[in-house]
Amino acid sequence: MTSQDSDSNQVKRARRFSLKWKWALGAAFGIFIVFAIFAILLFSRFTAIMMGQEETNLQDTMTLVVERLNNQSNTLTHKTVLPYLRPDLATASDAVPQSDANAKNNIYTDSIIVKLAREDVTVSIYNPQGKVVFASRNIPNKFKRTNMVKISREKVGTQDGFIGRRPIRSRTSGRIIGYAQVTSQLGTLRKDQHQLLIAFYILGAFAFLISGLIGYLLAVYFLKPLKAMTETIDIINQEPQSVERIADSPRNDELADLTHLFNDMLDRMQRYIEQQEEFVEDVSHELRTPVAIIEGHMQMLNRWGKDDPEILSESISASLQEITRMKSLVQEMLDLSRAEQVDVHYPNALTDAKEVANQVFGNFKLIHPEFTFILDDDLKAPTIIKIYRDHFEQILIILMDNAVKYSQKRQEVHLSISRNERSVEIAVQDFGEGIAPENIERVFNRFYRVDKARSRDKGGNGLGLSIAQHLVESYHGDIRVESVLGSGTIFRITFPIVKTLAPGESLLDLENKTGNSSVPPSRN
Structure with a gap:
């Protein structure tokens, strides 16, 4: 916003009929x-x-x-x-x-x-x-x-x-x-x-003036947070990265709540701006390396390498490898974008948490025979949660894959699933490198890697946990992480239970009763 726009807004505010006067006249009338x-x-x-x-x-x-x-x-x-x-x-x-x-x-x-x-x-x-x-x-x-x-x-x-x-x-x-x-x-x-009317006229005029004055003073008092809010917005418009905030009010009322909410909103906006800038920088950094590698190989081939079969094969292989990594990065960014819109496209999807957890556990035992996988399943019957099946499977795959990547010394992963009266909890535990306390809060950030030097060799782009977090929170679940450096990490996810299936009852029967579906709506 330019200074000219700011001056124009100030002129408009000066010309308008202030809310303080409206409040005063309204109270008086x-x-x-x-x-x-x-x-x-x-x-x-x-x-x-x-x-x-x-x-x-x-x-x-x-x-x-x-x-x-x-x-x-x-x-x-x-x-x-x-x-x-x-x-x-x-x-x-x-x-x-x-x-x-x-x-x-x-x-x-x-x-x-x-x-x-x-x-x-x-x-x-x-x-x-x-x-x-x-x-x-x-x-x-x-x-x-x-x-x-x-x-x-x-x-x-x-x-x-x-x-x-x-x-x-x-x-x-x-x-x-x-x-x-x-x-x-x-x-x-x-x-x-006649005397009574004169007394009424005098008292009426006196009541009008006194009520108007009291109304104006009350308006000034109650609208102080709004005035401070307007001034803060002007500062934020001129400098989006400003740390200016409204001072906390000692009053315990709705305007004090509004002040706290407004400050929280500004804090979130600033975090989003910082994350967006960091996101753009990370994407640029992630794409810069493969693009530079591909460009180098193409230039080498264009100059003299195309006549050497060995160099030609090596350049094509390296370029395809970088293209595959770029494709994976774009796909994960698309997954992250879709994870932020699941409440629109999958509002009524249902999934059997017990079945999917056992399926993912079996798949990882098959593709990683060198690892020891232990399943602790406390669910006695199919337990239904409100989430699209593929998304729930994707969350478990991200956590299990993350556990495998960081468990190179002690190749052991535990998967547990339990429940209480209201929710079901799934925990994935590894015995790998662990996470330092100062990095715990950042593991869900986009493109964040605990060990940046070794993470690229292990694969991935640092978007998996961010996708998992968005999916869990979009379905009104909760995701937490506990870690001890050098001893391993536990990721816990919790979802509210919709229903526990009775013996002989299938998920299809429940869908027919409730009108929900485990199949997403078609999107043309």
Whole structure:
């Protein structure tokens, strides 16, 4: 990546809408919406309660008015109503009956004075003919007769309010002597609603700002690993071999896990790059020698050797030998490439581990009669593992062949196969040169040879163990090596068991039951 591309990316990042602001605004809007819903519900409930209280107050006011006036027997007039509802305006001539003297004397302590004193409450008294005889205030609503208590929601002037109507019946005669009409304009309710809305607006704005600020600070805190990750990626893009990594976080959360995974990924990438460079160098080195040998012989033949039958035969033989080695190298590289794709081409293949192990053991006894081969087979019945048969055989051949190559002094190889409840283990042991502790981790590397000076004479290109490792791991198995320098080496491979065949049951029967196959799918 050039510096110009890096600068372009920096400009794009500067222009974008940062995730920190998105997080801050998202948190602010989220909390604000929750607060708004809570405020609306609270406001609606508050309004419903206040409306119920206003209706109750209006009904109480009507009851108090009627209780004050229904002790009269004659039709209500201004003179008979005024001493009960406005005693402060009554004159000496506006006498009340003796039976009502206590009511008049105690009128100042009665709650009706408080009811009439409210600005949004109006009390009107009408005679039986519908003519107003008393009104605490003027209202535009017209009189309506009724024979029962009736409270309704109506327009009072230009605003909604409550209007209660009720007939006034004489206690003595039971006839209607007038009508009471009480009107509430809900002024107190509207003032309370207005104050509550202002409080909600202030609290909403405060909640929005505080939640936005907290969201931004949390975003900055939580996104620190992502920022460090971005900066590290920029450095890696400019210098792929850089050892720059994200500092370990003391936090134990998902972002800390992401940081560890990211660092592990960079470590693997660096190892892959190093292995790729080493691979290219090794391939070049491996091919350079045979190509140079063939080229030398061809030049010699071209100059003068083609006329000498002995030199011609020697050059052709040496060239064919080098071509065979190059062919073997190319074939092993193809095997290594295919080993990395077995999960695609052989996903359901099944193999009897006991049968294949015994077959490979028999083959090596036949082709290497000078060696002593010992088989320790603990499997009592066919044991099925999920791997393509040819690949399992190839793994065993690589390990057995490797044991034969490095067991020149004590020509003895042990092959053992055992199992537990979940897996089967195959071990190949030789008694040869062994591997130094510092080389144990490198034996599976491509083109690696423990003894580079003598390995070429023994044959092989240093790819066998790498192929075996890829095949084992591709089938979800495990391969390990234990070695003591000068005493020998043990390679152990482990595969999960699919099933142990019952007596009389064949691998074909199991394949028919499960739908798996030991034969690979055809690839056109």
